[in-house]
Amino acid sequence: MNQRRSLFVITCIVFGYAFLYIPIFSMVVFSFNASKLVTVWDSANSPTLKWYHALLHNNEILDAAWISVKVALINACGAVILGTLAGFALARFARFRGRFVLSAMTTAPLVMPEVITGLSLLLLFVALEQAVGWPAGRGITTMTIAHMTFSMAYVTVVVQSRLATFDMSLEEAAMDLGARPLKVFFVITLPIVFPAVLSGWLLAFTLSWDDLVISSFTSGPGSSTLPMVVFSKVRLGVSPEINVLATITISVVTIIIVGVSLWMARSKRIATSPA
Amino acid sequence: MPKPTDPALKASPWTDSDAKPYVRVEKLTKSFGEFKAVDDVSLNIYQGEIFCLLGASGCGKTTLLRMLGGFEKPSSGRIFIDGEDMTGVPPYERPVNMMFQSYALFPHMTVEQNVAFGLKQDRVAKAEIRERVATMLELVKLGGFAQRKPHQLSGGQKQRVALARSLVKRPKLLLLDEPLGALDKKLREHTQFELIGLQHRLGVTFVVVTHDQEEAMTLASRIGVMDHGEIVQSGTPSEIYEFPSSKFVADFIGSVNIFEGRLIEDEPAYVRIASPELGGIIHVGHGISAASDTVVWAAVRPEKINMSTEAPTATDNVARGAVQDIAYLGDLSIYLVKLPTGKVVRVTQPNTSRHAEAITWDQQVYLSWDDSSPVVVTR
Ligand SMILES: Nc1ncnc2c1ncn2[C@@H]1O[C@H](COP(=O)(O)OP(=O)(O)OP(=O)(O)O)[C@@H](O)[C@H]1O
Ligand SMILES: [Mg+2]
Numbered sequence: 001m002n003q004r005r006s007l008f009v010i011t012c013i014v015f016g017y018a019f020l021y022i023p024i025f026s027m028v029v030f031s032f033n034a035s036k037l038v039t040v041w042d043s044a045n046s047p048t049l050k051w052y053h054a055l056l057h058n059n060e061i062l063d064a065a066w067i068s069v070k071v072a073l074i075n076a077c078g079a080v081i082l083g084t085l086a087g088f089a090l091a092r093f094a095r096f097r098g099r100f101v102l103s104a105m106t107t108a109p110l111v112m113p114e115v116i117t118g119l120s121l122l123l124l125f126v127a128l129e130q131a132v133g134w135p136a137g138r139g140i141t142t143m144t145i146a147h148m149t150f151s152m153a154y155v156t157v158v159v160q161s162r163l164a165t166f167d168m169s170l171e172e173a174a175m176d177l178g179a180r181p182l183k184v185f186f187v188i189t190l191p192i193v194f195p196a197v198l199s200g201w202l203l204a205f206t207l208s209w210d211d212l213v214i215s216s217f218t219s220g221p222g223s224s225t226l227p228m229v230v231f232s233k234v235r236l237g238v239s240p241e242i243n244v245l246a247t248i249t250i251s252v253v254t255i256i257i258v259g260v261s262l263w264m265a266r267s268k269r270i271a272t273s274p275a
Numbered sequence: 276m277p278k279p280t281d282p283a284l285k286a287s288p289w290t291d292s293d294a295k296p297y298v299r300v301e302k303l304t305k306s307f308g309e310f311k312a313v314d315d316v317s318l319n320i321y322q323g324e325i326f327c328l329l330g331a332s333g334c335g336k337t338t339l340l341r342m343l344g345g346f347e348k349p350s351s352g353r354i355f356i357d358g359e360d361m362t363g364v365p366p367y368e369r370p371v372n373m374m375f376q377s378y379a380l381f382p383h384m385t386v387e388q389n390v391a392f393g394l395k396q397d398r399v400a401k402a403e404i405r406e407r408v409a410t411m412l413e414l415v416k417l418g419g420f421a422q423r424k425p426h427q428l429s430g431g432q433k434q435r436v437a438l439a440r441s442l443v444k445r446p447k448l449l450l451l452d453e454p455l456g457a458l459d460k461k462l463r464e465h466t467q468f469e470l471i472g473l474q475h476r477l478g479v480t481f482v483v484v485t486h487d488q489e490e491a492m493t494l495a496s497r498i499g500v501m502d503h504g505e506i507v508q509s510g511t512p513s514e515i516y517e518f519p520s521s522k523f524v525a526d527f528i529g530s531v532n533i534f535e536g537r538l539i540e541d542e543p544a545y546v547r548i549a550s551p552e553l554g555g556i557i558h559v560g561h562g563i564s565a566a567s568d569t570v571v572w573a574a575v576r577p578e579k580i581n582m583s584t585e586a587p588t589a590t591d592n593v594a595r596g597a598v599q600d601i602a603y604l605g606d607l608s609i610y611l612v613k614l615p616t617g618k619v620v621r622v623t624q625p626n627t628s629r630h631a632e633a634i635t636w637d638q639q640v641y642l643s644w645d646d647s648s649p650v651v652v653t654r
Contacts, residue, residue, distance in 0.1 A: 172346050173379035175366045177393030177444065191383050 024250060031243035038238045051240040055248075058241060064229040068209055071140060071225060075147040076205040082148065083155025083204070084197055088185075090156065091163035103160075109153040118217030121146045125218065138220035146218040147208040154207065155200035162196035163189075195264045202260065206253075287511070288321040289497060295358070297322040297480055298343070298448060303352035305338050305504075312338040314504035315352075322447075325474055325481040327491040330501030331527070336484040337376070339501070340450050343482060344373045356448060367396075372446040376453045378437040380425040386412070386436050387421040393444045411439045414473070430457045431466070438470075442477065451483045455490065467493045488528050492516070500524050516576075521654050525574040532580070532620050534573045541567045546651065547591070548573055554616045558591035560646035565653050572652050577623040579648040582610060582634065587643045594642045596620065598634060612640060 030038055031052075034045035055061060090103050109117060125135060125142050135142050170192070174184045190197070212227040219225065224232075230242060288294035296319035305313040312335045320326045328336045341347040343354060345366035353362045361369055372393070380389050387408055394404045412418050415435040425433060434457065441449055454470070455463045467490060474481055485491050491498050492512045499509040500523075508520045519525035522533060536550030536557060548557040548571060557573045565571055587593055596612040599619060603626075610622045620642060634640060 167377065167379065169375045169377055169379040170381060172344075172366065173373070173375055173440075174381070174392070176344060176346075176371075176373045177440070178367050178396035179392075180367055183396075188381060192381075 027243050028247045028250070031240065031247040033240060033243075036240065038240055038243065051244045055241045055244045061226070061229060061241070061245065064224050064226045067140065067223055068226040071144050071147060071215075072205045072208040074144050075151060075208040076201045078144070078148045079151040079155050079204040080197060080201045083152040083200055084159050086152070086156040087159030087163060088189075091160045091166070106153055106156045109150040110157070112150075114150075114211075114213040117150055118146070118214040121149065121214065122217045138218055139223040140219075142218045142220070143215055143223060143225070146214050147204075147211060150214065151204035151207045154203050155197075158196050158200045158203065159193065162193045166193065195267050198260065199264070202256070287496075288324075289319065294321060296320060297324075297357060298482070299355040300343075301353045301355070303339070303342060303354065304350050305335075305342060305347060306350045311504050313342070313349075316504075316506050318499065318506060318509070320480065320482060322480055323478055324496045325471070325483060325494050327495035327498045328482065328484045328501055329488060329491040329498050329527075330486065332486060334501045335504040336486070336501055337452055338504075340373070340452055340482065340484050343448075344371055344450050345369050346373075370446060371448045371450060372441040372444055373450040374437050374441045374452065374454055376456060378425075378433050378457075380433060380436055380440075382425055384424075385421065386417065386423050386425070386428070389425070389436055390440045390443050393440065397444070407443055411443045414442075415439045431462050434458065434466070438473075442473070442479070445477070446479060448480045448482065451481060453484055453486070455485075463490070464493075470494065492528075500527060502527075518650060519574065519652065521652050522572050522574070525650065525652060529576065530621055531574045531576055534575070534618075536571060536573060538565060538567050538569055538571055541565070545646070548651070552616055552618050553594055554614060555594060556591045557649055558646045559649050559651055563651045563653075565651070569653070573649040574652060575644055575649050577609070577621040578607075580620070580622045580642050580644050582612070582622050582624060582640050582642055584634065584638070584640055586641050589643065592644050592646060592649075594620065596640065596642065598636055598638050598640060601634075601636065610634065610640075612642060 030041070032047035032049070033041055034048045034050060035042035086106055090099065090106070093099065121142075122138075125138060129135060129137070135145075166189070170188055171184050174188045175181065179187065210227055211225075212231055215225050215228055219228065226245075230245065233239060234242060288296075298318070298320040300316055300318040300320075303313060303316045303318075304311060314335075316339060328339060330336050338347060342349050343356075345361070345364060349362060353360060355361065356370065366373075381392065384392070390408045390411055391404050394407060399407075409418070409421075412421060415438055417432060417435055417439065420428065420432065420436075425436070428436065434454065438454070441451075455466055458466060470481075471494060481494075483491075483494055485494075495512055497509055497511055498515050499506045500515065501507065502523055508515060508524045510518075515524060515528050519528065519531075525531045525533065534548075534550040534553045534557060536548035536552070538546060539549045539556075540547040541562070543562040545561065546559045546563055548559065550557055550573065559573065563571075581587075586595075594614055596614040598610055599613045600611040602609040605626070607623050607625045610624065612620045612622055614620060622642065
């Protein structure tokens with residue numbers, strides 16, 4: 001019985017992970033393919049770094065990647081500041097009037113279809129430009145603002161749920177020892193919930209990095225992000241360069257995720273061990 | 276009971292009507308919605324005291340303490356500390372420190388940084404901080420633990436770090452919420468005496484919350500017994516034990532036998548109470564302030580009852596019953612004696628000799644007590 005159950009579990013795991021990782025794995029393999037056709041393996045000349053070389057000289061993709069990095073970085077920092085403040089307010093002032101409405105409103109962007117968010121932001125930017133002359137046209141600025149509006153909601157949820165289990169007597173003890181509330185926030189609360197803030201930052205960065213729909217609505221000429229460029233290229237047929245790009249992205253993401261999880265597992269052990 | 280050794284401090288300032296209380300609480304009330312967690316409490320606490328707030332779970336001890344610390348805003352009433360009105364003053368501006376029930380050590384700081392935190396807020400010079408922290412850690416016997424993080428400490432060590440952290444600023448008043456709750460019995464007793472010693476040396480006024488009456492008796496110069504948000508009696512441990520003012524207090528502090536009865540003779544020098552529960556008359560050797568023929572309760576402590584197999588000569592303060600149960604506790608034994616009326620009386624006898632004439636199960640015994648032993652309460 002036990003034997004069979006574990007066999008079943010193993011089968012599930014194998015199929016589940018295969019489903020998740022075979023596409024990625026094949027993509028990585030094909031990034032070393034010499035053939036111009038992504039679906040044909042040129043065994044005579046492969047593996048090769050030919051397409052890696054080509055990618056590094058493709059200015060269109062490099063420019064788009066640089067724009068994506070800029071937008072994602074600014075967005076992540078802004079969203080973390082706004083989201084942490086909102087999460088703090090929601091977690092702390094447990095019974096202020098309108099808390100429920102506010103909390104529902106901050107989480108609404110999580111369930112709102114992206115098309116609607118993108119469209120409404122576009123309309124807002126156009127209306128603002130006509131009314132006050134800012135923002136002048138659409139570009140990196142409008143795109144970053146748009147990204148912040150939805151990624152902030154994710155940060156809020158992450159920070160709020162961490163603060164919900166935060167031992168309030170730590171803050172009271174700090175105040176008791178003479179620290180004013182603002183100082184308590186920066187010296188006690190923030191360092192202790194920092195892992196949550198960091199995951200919020202990474203989440204916001206990732207959301208912005210691979211956003212396509214909202215970016216398309218709010219970007220302007222000359223401000224195409226990487227996903228937009230990739231998407232338009234793929235519609236004309238998949239080039240092996242895209243495989244290379246994907247492989248590089250996956251490698252970077254893997255390294256960051258593994259590093260951060262190791263670091264967080266360590267600090268979590270410290271934070272949750274009873275004080 | 277330890278008394279303050281500082282000659283500047285009176286042995287019992289609460290009996291002196293001229294003494295100025297260090298903490299004065301006036302008609303303090305805290306409501307959470309309809310519910311009154313602390314109800315119209317007035318209290319004076321004097322310099323150098325260890326004042327224990329004692330009461331069952333949920334009776335409002337922590338809430339009262341938190342109001343003294345400034346963490347909870349009173350619904351009405353005032354708090355004066357050292358003559359100054361502190362009612363609306365935030366915690367970071369009060370000359371008071373608190374030791375939290377959960378210790379609340381900062382998990383991301385070392386023991387040393389935890390203890391230094393309060394001094395840093397006051398911008399004390401670095402060298403002085405280092406010195407005072409080191410002295411404090413020596414005092415609580417944690418000299419070698421300065422660089423540890425809180426999660427690397429045992430419960431008792433954490434408790435001592437929390438104590439050091441709250442004492443390092445040399446507060447005039449220290450609030451302690453169940454300071455020894457997390458410790459095992461042996462360590463707790465040991466730490467109780469350490470606390471008393473520390474308090475003597477530093478001359479700090481302590482307000483200690485506890486629900487352990489033994490702990491309160493050991494620590495306190497005075498005890499305030501709380502029930503449903505009110506202080507029902509405050510006094511020295513022996514006052515509370517010997518002269519409880521109500522059935523609740525008598526029952527809460529130690530164990531006691533309570534006999535309901537009717538006042539039949541009410542003289543200035545003595546009273547007599549007819550108690551159907553006892554099946555006899557209780558004679559009390561002092562007058563009380565209650566009208567004749569009212570229902571009163573006589574409380575008799577188990578250790579004040581004599582038990583013998585021979586009938587005593589007196590007719591009052593006597594009962595006869597059968598031993599229903601015996602618990603041997605080493606230094607003393609507890610006997611439960613069932614009277615013919617059905618009432619079970621608790622009697623404790625010290626085991627002074629190893630082979631006393633053994634009273635055993637189901638034996639008929641006579642119970643009697645001195646006329647100074649019962650305490651009569653009217654509520
Ligand atoms: N923030 C709050 N909101 C509502 N009710 C509260 C709040 N804090 C305390 N109470 C209520 O007030 C009463 C007294 O609480 P308190 O914490 O002072 O009890 P306590 O005497 O310290 O009990 P324990 O010995 O269990 O710690 C309890 O019935 C509790 O439910
Ligand atoms: Mg409590």
